[in-house]
Amino acid sequence: MQWTCPIRVGAERHPESQALTFGGRRWTYRELDEGVGRWVAALQSRGVKAGDRVGLLATSHAAVVHLFFALGRLGGVLAPLNARLTRAELQPLVEDVAPRFTLALGALAERLPGAVPLESFADAARASPDSTPLEPNTPRVILFTSGTTGRPKGAVLTEGNFRASARGSEGNLGAHPGPRWLGTLPLFHVGGLAMLTRTAYDGGCLVLRERFEAEDTNRAIDEEGVTHASFVATTLERVLEARKDRRVPSTFRLALIGGGPVPAPLLARARAAGILALQTYGLTEACSQVTTEHPEESDGRTAGRPLPGMEVRIVSPEGEALGPGREGDIEVRGPTVMAGYLNRPEATRETVRDGWLRTKDMGMLDERGRLTVLSRRTDLIVRGGENIYPAELEAVLASHPAVQEAAVVGVPDARWGEVPVAFVAMRGGASLPEDLGAWCRESLAGFKVPARFLSIEALPRNAMGKLERTVLRQRALST
The missing domain is CATH 3.30.300.30 (ANL, C-terminal domain)
Incomplete structure (x- = not known):
């Protein structure tokens, strides 16, 4: 199985449809395809070829979108680094990645010595038509885990992971003609990249923001035709507070809520404002969502069922699969599970066994297969x-x-x-x-x-x- 870059596909099928907005600018699929072509040429001038890694230190920016898809056309791998880390914290991560070179936004460059300026990287390049077919096991991204229990590990996510995640999400939420996702989650985290890829595969538009701001989020919902968004409980509440619980327009379809359980009163408040807020459970090693409430059966009591194509089971400390209502360790299996940890074979074998991702989270399933997350193992x-x-x-x-x-x-x-x-x-x-x-x-x-x-x-x-x-x-x- 082979795939073509989704931006190229969009440029052929619906060239004048919006693909991206950022900082007051708008790109159609035709324009974004041309821009990505220039980035391909700029990367080639630096010698980037299939399998090469490029490190990146940036907040969300249109240039990151161009870079991501340009690397995909060359079979290269993006290693986005957390823009909140210090220079000392970044150094060992760069050493792990061993990139061909690094890029950084100007404001962050001092933290990444030797980095090439991101904003102007492709300014002088002429578009290249080169495009390497993408296969399910083609590595696309290295994302470092938070490292709360030790040195961060780089999860390698593939093209197949991202496409399976997008298919599963659409299968659960239902298809939408030209979704407009509000991108307030950073593109150096899996949630932000999942929105980026999901909209591209679905022929939609990513309404990208550098950061979350409640007033700006409401303007996007009210004036920019945003149909989908992703929040955590605190940002959802800030959105409701800023709009004084005023109802959202009918164009806004739903919001995915991650980061843990949402208080029932907040969910009720969101519903009263016309926001269908669906709880989710996911993790970097499974390319974002694993389970999500279904729009027609959401009650805010669980994190929902596994996405289509995914499996979730609860096991005892001895590895015995437990039935409904039993508390134990959450394990996940399916096409979104990472290829492994970069340069960490032992950690990979410890985390993924017989195809099952051992999440180190604790939970239980109900009779309908819906997941309740009880805690992280370390919590x-x-x-x-x-x-x-x-x-x-x-x-x-x-x-x-x-x-x-x-x-x-x-x-x-x-x-x-x-x-x-x-x-x-x-x-x-x-x-x-x-x-x-x-x-x-x-x-x-x-x-x-x-x-x-x-x-x-x-x-x-x-x-x-x-x-x-x-x-x-x-x-x-x-x-």
Whole structure:
């Protein structure tokens, strides 16, 4: 099986349809195809050929889109680096990638010594028609995991991974003639790249933004015909706050919500504003989404069923497959699972066994095959032999009318081994109410109630909106 660059396909089938917008500029498929051709020529002038890697340090930018598809036409591999990392953090990642050369946006260049300026890279090039057929196992991207439990590992994702992810998402959400995805997730993370590839394969338009801003997001929804978006709970709430719960236009179809469970009151609030918010579960090693709620059966209670073509199972520590309602480790199998970790064969063998990706997350399936994510394995709290899942406590705290958001982490305890500590951000900057413990006891067993409640202005999150629990643990230990 071989594929042609989707931008070239779009230029042949619907050349005047919009493919990309960014910074006030718009590109049709014909224009983007011509632009990608110039980038192909610029890469060739640097000697890039099939299998070569190019490192990149950039926030989301139209140049990144051109680079991604140009590398695809040459069989090259993009290694986007997290734009929030320091120079010292970036150095070992570049060493792992061993790129032919690196590119960087001007504002970030000092962190990547020797990098070529991204913005002007293809300015003097003339379009090249060269295009290498893409195959399912063609590596396309190396994405480094967050590295919260050690040195980051580079997950190698293939063309087949991205196409399978797009097919699975469309199979779950339903086809849309010319979707317009709002791209506020960074293109150095899998969620942003999944939106980029999904829109290209579907013949849609990526409405790309450098970063998320609530007011700008609402303008895009109201004035730019955006049909789809991806949020986390905090950004969804900021969008609703900024628009004062005003209903979205009928052109807006749905929003995918990642980064963990969403409080039920927030989902209800989104529905009231006309936003169909679907919870998801995914990870870098599975090319973004693994499970997602179906639009016609979403209730906000689970992360939904596996996408078409994907399998999810729950296993015991001994590897036994568990039935519905049983808690255990989440494992994933299907065409979106990565090719492996770059230069880490042992880590690859440990993570992918017999085709099953061992996620190190914990969850359970219901009778309908829908997944509930209980915790990351490293987030599990064991108090006196009893398992405590932070997500359960966080959902109870988030349902308190005065609570903006909450996170729970475990800290060592001389008597119990470990106890939960809750960080709580209040609405309007109010002080912590005295009834939080009582509020928790109404819904939780006594051993699950946090030992302490600590006030915080806002929870620390990374560029993808994922909670940085390590930061909270350190703060809990020092408080």
